[in-house]
Amino acid sequence: MAAAKDPSNAAIAELLDELGDLYELEGAVVHRVLAYRNAAKAIRDAPRSVAAMTREGRVTELPGVGKTLEEKLTALVETGEIPALEKLRSRVPAGLVVITRLPGLGPKRARKLHDALGVDGPQALRAAIEQHRVRDLAGFGAKSEERLLAALDAAGDAVDGPKREILSRALAVGEALVAELRAHPSSDRVELAGSARRWADSVKDLDIIATADDPQALIDAFAASDLIAEISRSGVAGAHAIAQSGIAIDLRVVAPDQFGNLLQHFTGSKAHNVAIREAAVRRGLHVSEYGILDDETGQSERFATEEEVYARLGLPWIPPELREDRGELQLTEVPPLIEQADLRGDLHMHTTASDGRASVREMAQAARALGLDYVAITDHSASHGFGDAVSPDRLRELIAEVRAVDDELDGITVLAGSEVNIGVDGSLDYDDELLAELDWIVASVHTAFTSDPTARIVAACEHPLVDVIGHPTGRKLEERFAYDLDVDAAIAAALRTGTFLEINGSPRRRDLDDVHARAARDAGVLLTIDSDAHGPEALANTRWGVATARRAWLSAADVANTRPWEELRKLRKGAR
DNA sequence: GCCGTTTTCGGCCCGACTGTTTTCAGTCG
Numbered sequence: 001m002a003a004a005k006d007p008s009n010a011a012i013a014e015l016l017d018e019l020g021d022l023y024e025l026e027g028a029v030v031h032r033v034l035a036y037r038n039a040a041k042a043i044r045d046a047p048r049s050v051a052a053m054t055r056e057g058r059v060t061e062l063p064g065v066g067k068t069l070e071e072k073l074t075a076l077v078e079t080g081e082i083p084a085l086e087k088l089r090s091r092v093p094a095g096l097v098v099i100t101r102l103p104g105l106g107p108k109r110a111r112k113l114h115d116a117l118g119v120d121g122p123q124a125l126r127a128a129i130e131q132h133r134v135r136d137l138a139g140f141g142a143k144s145e146e147r148l149l150a151a152l153d154a155a156g157d158a159v160d161g162p163k164r165e166i167l168s169r170a171l172a173v174g175e176a177l178v179a180e181l182r183a184h185p186s187s188d189r190v191e192l193a194g195s196a197r198r199w200a201d202s203v204k205d206l207d208i209i210a211t212a213d214d215p216q217a218l219i220d221a222f223a224a225s226d227l228i229a230e231i232s233r234s235g236v237a238g239a240h241a242i243a244q245s246g247i248a249i250d251l252r253v254v255a256p257d258q259f260g261n262l263l264q265h266f267t268g269s270k271a272h273n274v275a276i277r278e279a280a281v282r283r284g285l286h287v288s289e290y291g292i293l294d295d296e297t298g299q300s301e302r303f304a305t306e307e308e309v310y311a312r313l314g315l316p317w318i319p320p321e322l323r324e325d326r327g328e329l330q331l332t333e334v335p336p337l338i339e340q341a342d343l344r345g346d347l348h349m350h351t352t353a354s355d356g357r358a359s360v361r362e363m364a365q366a367a368r369a370l371g372l373d374y375v376a377i378t379d380h381s382a383s384h385g386f387g388d389a390v391s392p393d394r395l396r397e398l399i400a401e402v403r404a405v406d407d408e409l410d411g412i413t414v415l416a417g418s419e420v421n422i423g424v425d426g427s428l429d430y431d432d433e434l435l436a437e438l439d440w441i442v443a444s445v446h447t448a449f450t451s452d453p454t455a456r457i458v459a460a461c462e463h464p465l466v467d468v469i470g471h472p473t474g475r476k477l478e479e480r481f482a483y484d485l486d487v488d489a490a491i492a493a494a495l496r497t498g499t500f501l502e503i504n505g506s507p508r509r510r511d512l513d514d515v516h517a518r519a520a521r522d523a524g525v526l527l528t529i530d531s532d533a534h535g536p537e538a539l540a541n542t543r544w545g546v547a548t549a550r551r552a553w554l555s556a557a558d559v560a561n562t563r564p565w566e567e568l569r570k571l572r573k574g575a576r
Numbered sequence: 577g578c579c580g581t582t583t584t585c586g587g588c589c590c591g592a593c594t595g596t597t598t599t600c601a602g603t604c605g
Contacts, residue, residue: 023577030588031578034577034578034588035588036577039578063578064577064579065577066578067578068577068578069577069578103603103604104594104595104604105603106602106603106604107602108601109603138596139596139597139601140595140596141595141596143594143595143596144595144596147595265590273590274590277589278588280589282581287589288589288590288591289591290590
């Protein structure tokens with residue numbers, strides 16, 4: 001083991017992206033820059049620790065990582081830094097990378113501003129514009145100054161590109177808008193495309209692709225929707241708008257005979273499309289959003305459906321959730337993916353006994369209304385400290401209440417559980433005798449994130465009564481990164497001990513994420529999909545968990561709570 | 577910088593828009 005802490009895959013990917021940015025500013029050929037970005041993506045998508053793979057001499061197994069990058073990664077793992085990156089950082093001002101994020105300003109022109117005017121960041125750029133020194137540069141003009149100044153004003157202090165929005169908020173707008181457009185008399189097909197259709201964790205904007213008898217009427221209806229705050233661009237082919245919520249929305253109205261091409265193109269991902277096009281070129285086909293050009297015939301073919309687009313390329317129709325260039329183009333047959341209706345139970349939720357908003361009975365009734373066969377009530381344990389900590393005595397009362405509700409309600413099985421806090425030493429809050437009275441035990445890290453979460457989670461897996469690790473990495477989108485968990489080690493411990501790992505359905509968590517859930521499944525670990533609901537309406541949060549599971553290529557059999565409770569209880573490690 | 581059912585060298589997806597241009601480079605998605 002190395003003495004220093006290994007950098008995470010996300011941290012390594014960030015360094016390679018930075019290398020790409022800096023080489024680009026130095027004028028490197030685009031394909032060299034692209035090579036760094038491709039490698040960064042491959043490392044982000046890698047299920048295992050790339051630092052560990054580097055040490056084992058296996059890092060070139062990743063697509064896009066060759067000899068040169070292996071050397072750089074080896075240096076990083078052994079010394080904690082990449083010499084080439086350190087040199088570049090000393091040569092290229094950090095502010096130069098920052099101004100390339102301004103719309104309309106890329107690496108080439110940023111470099112020119114630096115070399116000719118000494119511009120090294122946003123402040124220097126503003127000064128140069130105000131002194132009208134930019135307009136005299138070749139390739140720049142008065143219009144450039146105007147637009148760059150506007151971009152600087154719009155960016156304010158944070159020149160940081162557009163913010164991403166978590167999917168639940170974006171879809172609330174996107175699904176409502178699609179429903180409105182579908183209800184319009186002149187609309188024919190209306191589909192959400194982009195990363196929202198792929199059910200990504202978060203999205204930058206929304207893309208809607210439509211066909212209509214009267215395109216202008218549909219575009220007018222779009223512009224007039226209550227959900228739209230302003231229209232920034234509008235024409236016969238579509239419109240670009242900002243929703244009341246602040247998210248950007250692009251509507252494209254297209255001819256019916258190329259709806260399939262457009263929908264496929266705008267669903268992405270970019271990496272998926274690039275991979276498709278590269279493979280197509282080898283077969284003499286050129287794919288664009290408008291059609292597929294066949295070298296042999298010189299004809300461009302348009303398709304009304306995505307199924308036809310994929311079929312023309314010799315591929316099965318690939319579900320949007322899989323379109324990330326993570327091996328889906330090698331599929332001859334698409335695996336059956338889990339669906340919402342496959343879930344039979346929900347094994348993680350809270351009531352007023354801890355920090356929930358509803359009673360045991362209300363939660364059970366709401367779950368029954370959603371069609372679930374069983375639920376586990378899993379309030380926080382004694383040391384969680386939300387003010388409503390469930391003491392051992394209180395837990396005994398709660399168990400009795402759950403049993404009473406279970407007896408009383410027909411059509412749903414209500415299980416007594418707990419979300420037990422994993423202490424800094426890996427111990428649990430309740431003694432084993434009390435824990436043994438429970439039907440279901442979720443163990444989670446809620447405190448002291450810097451105190452060796454890996455060792456604590458491994459210890460929890462080794463506890464004979466723990467069924468599942470809740471939200472294993474602790475990430476919260478828009479709020480905080482995952483704590484420093486060695487996911488490889490957690491998966492190995494779960495496999496060894498027969499512990500399940502959770503895909504938490506809270507839209508801010510979705511934890512495990514798609515990459516790690518896929519790694520867990522591939523290792524042979526069973527997953528659960530839970531709502532972590534704190535009120536009846538949040539039981540529907542399992543949809544985000546199902547989305548993550550689909551993005552992880554999971555089928556129903558890979559998820560423990562697609563089974564009837566009587567079958568699942570026999571899979572608990574305590575029952576075996 | 578990566579990679580190989582035409583290649584260990586010479587390629588590496590596709591098209592639109594913009595502003596500064598007499599035919600295009602840079603930027604973006």
